Amino acid sequence: MxxxxxxxxxxxxxxxxxxxxxxxxxxxxxxxxxxxATYLSKLRFAEGSVTVEVGAGAGAVTRRIAAHAEPERVMAFEPSSGFVKVARDRAKQxxxxxxxxxxxxxxxxxxxxVCNLILHTVLTHVVDPAPLLKEARRVLKADGNLVVCDADFSKASLSNSPNDPLNACARAFVDEFVTDPHIVAKMRSLMIAADFEVTEFDVQSRTIADNDQMLPWVEETAKRMFDRGEIGQELFSGLVAEYKRRAIAGTLYGYQVFATAIAKPA
Ligand SMILES: C[S@@+](CC[C@H](N)C(=O)[O-])C[C@H]1O[C@@H](n2cnc3c(N)ncnc32)[C@H](O)[C@@H]1O
Structure with a gap:
C-alpha cells in the first residue's frame, strides 16, 4: 500500500x-x-520578511514558526484541503x-x-523531492535560507530484544506510512543538485520512553494487519496492550532520528 x-x-x-x-x-x-527552536534560532526574520512552510499539514510546526517570527508573515502551503481546514481552525489566534x-x-x-522556506517532515513522503527543491530555489531570495528537517525512518525502532513484536509494527509503519525511509542520507546531495549550498547539517536522536507518541505506529499497523486477516483480534489488542504496559512499566524504548539541513542558494 x-x-x-x-x-x-x-x-x-x-x-x-x-x-x-x-x-x-x-x-x-x-x-x-x-x-x-534550534533551526528557527538560526534564521533571520527581518521586518517585512516572508517565511514559507511547504507541506504544513495541520499546522503544528507553522504555529511555532509564526510565534517565533511574529509580527512578520508566515505563509503555509499544503496540498490537502482537509489538513488546511484543520490548520486554519487551530491557528486562529x-x-x-x-x-x-x-x-x-x-x-x-x-x-x-521568500526569505526562509521550511520543509518539515515532507520529503520523506514524496516520490521525487527534486521538483520541490527546484521550486524552493525559484522562490527564495538570493540571501534566503532553506531548512529541510526530516526523520531518518531507516533507523526508527521499537525494539527491546531480537525479533521484538512491537518492532515488527514499527517496521510495518515505515513500510506503509513512509515513501523514502532513507531520505536523510540523500538530503545534502539533493539540495546541492538543486543549486543550494548546504551550510549546516545536524542529526538529533529522539527517545519515546513513557508516552503515547509511537502508539499510532502500533495501533495503525496492527489494525491494518487485523483488517487484512493476517492477525486476530487477540493479537491486535495484545500488541496495543504491550505498548501501554511498557510505557507504565518504564521499559518502553522507541527510537527515532531527525536531521536538519540548512542551505542558501548557491
Ligand atoms: C508528516 S506530514 C508533516 C506536516 C507538517 N510539516 C508537520 O510536521 O506537522 C507530511 C505533509 O507533507 C505533505 N505533502 C505530501 N506531498 C507534498 C507535496 N508534493 N507538496 C507539498 N506537501 C506535500 C502532506 O500532505 C503532509 O501534510
Missing amino acids: SDPFQNVDAAGEEFIAAFADSMDARQSDPQMESIV YANITFEVADGTALPLDDNS
Whole structure:
C-alpha cells in the first residue's frame, strides 16, 4: 500500500483527524520543540520578511514558526484541503499566518520573494523531492535560507530484544506510512543538485520512553494487519496492550532520528 501522506485527502477524514492530532502531539514533545527552536534560532526574520512552510499539514510546526517570527508573515502551503481546514481552525489566534492549498512543486509565489522556506517532515513522503527543491530555489531570495528537517525512518525502532513484536509494527509503519525511509542520507546531495549550498547539517536522536507518541505506529499497523486477516483480534489488542504496559512499566524504548539541513542558494 502506498504512503497515505502522498495524497492525504484520498486517505479520508478519519486519517486527517487522527494524524492532525498525532502531529500536534509529536511537535509538543520537548525533543521536537528543541529541534524546531534550534533551526528557527538560526534564521533571520527581518521586518517585512516572508517565511514559507511547504507541506504544513495541520499546522503544528507553522504555529511555532509564526510565534517565533511574529509580527512578520508566515505563509503555509499544503496540498490537502482537509489538513488546511484543520490548520486554519487551530491557528486562529495567529494574525501573521495564512494557509493555502498548494503543492510544493507549484507555489503561488513570485521568483526571489521568500526569505526562509521550511520543509518539515515532507520529503520523506514524496516520490521525487527534486521538483520541490527546484521550486524552493525559484522562490527564495538570493540571501534566503532553506531548512529541510526530516526523520531518518531507516533507523526508527521499537525494539527491546531480537525479533521484538512491537518492532515488527514499527517496521510495518515505515513500510506503509513512509515513501523514502532513507531520505536523510540523500538530503545534502539533493539540495546541492538543486543549486543550494548546504551550510549546516545536524542529526538529533529522539527517545519515546513513557508516552503515547509511537502508539499510532502500533495501533495503525496492527489494525491494518487485523483488517487484512493476517492477525486476530487477540493479537491486535495484545500488541496495543504491550505498548501501554511498557510505557507504565518504564521499559518502553522507541527510537527515532531527525536531521536538519540548512542551505542558501548557491
Ligand atoms: C508528516 S506530514 C508533516 C506536516 C507538517 N510539516 C508537520 O510536521 O506537522 C507530511 C505533509 O507533507 C505533505 N505533502 C505530501 N506531498 C507534498 C507535496 N508534493 N507538496 C507539498 N506537501 C506535500 C502532506 O500532505 C503532509 O501534510
